[in-house]
Amino acid sequence: MSRKAVVGGATIFAALALWYVATSVTQMISPGRFPSPADTWAAFGQITGVGYANGVLIDHVLRSVTLVTLGFLVAICTGVPLGLWMGWSRKAEALINPVFLIIRPIPPLAWIPLAILWLGLGDMAKILVIWFAAFVPSVINAYAGVRNLDKTLIEAAQMLGTPFLTFVREILLPGASPMIFTGLRLSLQASWTTLVAAELVGAMTGLGRVLNAAQQDLYPGMILVGMIVVTLCGWLMTAALGVAERRALSWNTASQAGE
């Protein structure tokens, strides 16, 4: 184990110990404000066992992960091609950019009331809001990726007589992909943030629903469980995206390491 890992582990251990001491030994922090490790563990036991807020933990996780994944996929499947198109075609840029500039500064969460008005408290409203939130970074980064593409590479491809579809697949996409992946990471983060917020406003199940219910029940242990699980889910999905990125960009990471 590296020195860094040892130090990191020690820090985490110290923080946990401090948490235990402050809440359970000295009671410097009242259990009504912040839960002790034992309370948190009990809440975890409850939500995995008998369940909480209309479901057991796995129900909430699956619901949230499914919605995030769907919203994220819809956003990137529409956002990335639109960004590529805007980056490539001046006409598309002139056409879409003004609309985009107006919509872009609207905070994604501000869409929630409208989405609920249109689609109710169901899944569709949440997917719509995630879409709005995750769409913007996908578009902007794909657009920038194309714009930053080395012009001589485009000329080289033209000189080689590359047909348009081959060009998109083998030059435009890989050339823009470092930026595209930056966009995807931001989109994924935005998806989680937005989903939790949307579920806080209204949902039957889901991690945001757990947080909301626990707040209304004045149940700090469950709030902390909800926060930890949301963090873990987000972290795991980001890690999965990182693996995909390293695979897709092996040429790029290798060239950076070589220099």
Added chain:
Amino acid sequence: MGAIRFDNVGRIYGNKQDGFEALKGVELEIADKEFMAVVGPSGCGKTTCLRFVAGFDRPTSGMVSVDGVKVTKPGPDRAVVFQQFALMPWKTVRENIELGLRNKGVPRAERRERIDRILALMNLTGYADAFPHQLSGGMQQRVSIARAYVLDPEVLLMDEPFGALDAQTRVVMQEELVRLARRNPRTVMFITHAVEEAVYLADRVAIMARQPGRVKEIIDIRSIREAERWDDHEKIEDVMDLESFVHLRTQIWRSLRQEKAMEIA
């Protein structure tokens, strides 16, 4: 076939009345299978001229044609070797060279065979699966030349191809290009600002002047090279020591220096 012709070519940036006139009345003919080097002070528009032939840019007046057909867009019949190599960093050496052949619809087996042959010719055997960033600058430029040559183009356009290389690599590449060009003659338009390189490689050297950019003088090298049997010498430094070489080099230098003097005055 692959004869290039510049017919009263001009290029103005901005509007026609008071825009910047980068090129004016450029007249140049490069015969089929001729190696033409173009030298000139920076800003004389030599790269722009090459880009007209490649089809990347268009003149605002006059016409650039290949075999009597006006150039309108880029294409694999006019392969370009770029100063900065312009290899796709996400493709291996083989994939980079293969792209043009695939675009032409060359069958897989033939592609393989042609790429292997060109790799051997360019001393790149064993690097087919390497990525560009794993190669030195000289080797990357060899891949770029291979990518152009493998298409068997009528015309090769080289835009200061050795400008980004160190001095030793440059010399090796010049010798290799001479070897390649003599064995496998193509119509070549070769932009450089290195006079020695131009004299060593070319059949003729076009000297350009600036403000506005135009072809000022064309020097015949080939007749002297053949009369003085330069090709009997294998090494570039031996050729560069020959009196006939030195004489031509000086002649071109003088012509260029006049340009510089006019600039100052």
